[in-house]
Amino acid sequence: MEKTVFNPVFVKTKNVRNFEVMMDALELNNDEGCFGMVYGQAGRGKSRTSQWYQAHNDCVYLRIMRVWRHSELEFLRELCSKAGVIEPPGRKAAAFASIIDALVKNPRPVFIDEVEKMKPGFIEIVRDLVDATGQIFVLLGEEELVPYMQRHRRVWSRTFQQQEFAPIEIADIIMYAKESTGLKLSIDVASMLHKASEGSWRPVKRALIGMVQYANSNETRTITVKTAQMIIKSALTGK
Known part of the structure; x- marks a missing residue:
């Protein structure tokens, strides 16, 4: 009898299909930068879906790391690297400018995962990047992401699409x-x-x-x- 194996695969669930619809809707707003928001309990496939989408489309994916969540410079340098900047600058202003340059030269959506790990000031940096680049920034997190974004009025007003990842069926x-x-x-x-x-x-x-x-x-x-x-x-x- 042939041996049974476990081969992790990606399957297109209803959550994934809704994610694609959300991204299509965000792409329609290509004349100005905006936010998308994806939230839900851990383990429902938010990160895996965004990584799958990034792998099949020209996107930037960054997961917030607790080790540098107190450093705006480390955040900007890591985002520089993910955006294709070969040598991320060592100063905040220069790193910020490098991200803008990379996204203006090669426009593409940016996914930032586990946003709730960020200190409140970081979200304002992301908002400035949205305004400066005119690109789509999709923020992913658990349920607390919704009130987190609502507390930042200028961020919430730029949030054009949102999706809750439902329990698997x-x-x-x-x-x-x-x-x-x-x-x-x-x-x-x-x-x-x-x-x-x-x-x-x-x-x-x-x-x-x-x-x-x-x-x-x-x-x-x-x-x-x-x-x-x-x-x-x-x-x-x-x-």
Whole structure:
């Protein structure tokens, strides 16, 4: 029997399709810079979707790192690097100007992930970049991103599109399991996994790895409800 493997794949869920619609709408506003906002609980695929979109389109993606979240210069230098600046300047004003130059010469959307890690002053720097470049900046984060942006009136007034990443659906799990492992989960098994996951991809992936291990050790491609209960419990609790 051919060995079952787990091959992480990207599947186009409803969240992904809505993300593409949002980006298309933002592109219509090509005469001035603006913000997009993507928010939702961790594990629903926000970062993975923006990285997938960036890989298939000419975009800039930057994830905020806690190690430099107190340094505006380090933030600007990192954004310089992601925008293609070969030698990011060592001064804030010069780094800011280099980002503008890079985005004006090569216009493209910019994704900034885990925005809630930023100190409040950073968002005003991003707003200045939006105004100076006329580009789309999409900010991603968890639920607290909404009030975070609303507290900054000038940022909120420039936010033209927003999307909440909804919990994953049973159909998403069935499709992902088939494409990543080849296993055809029954509705009952997928429903059980959906309930246990609480709408997040991460528990689903852990459970699927357990199902692949079970399938290989027992030379089967059938995951029964009883087997799924055992695997899901082990994957989510370690017991």
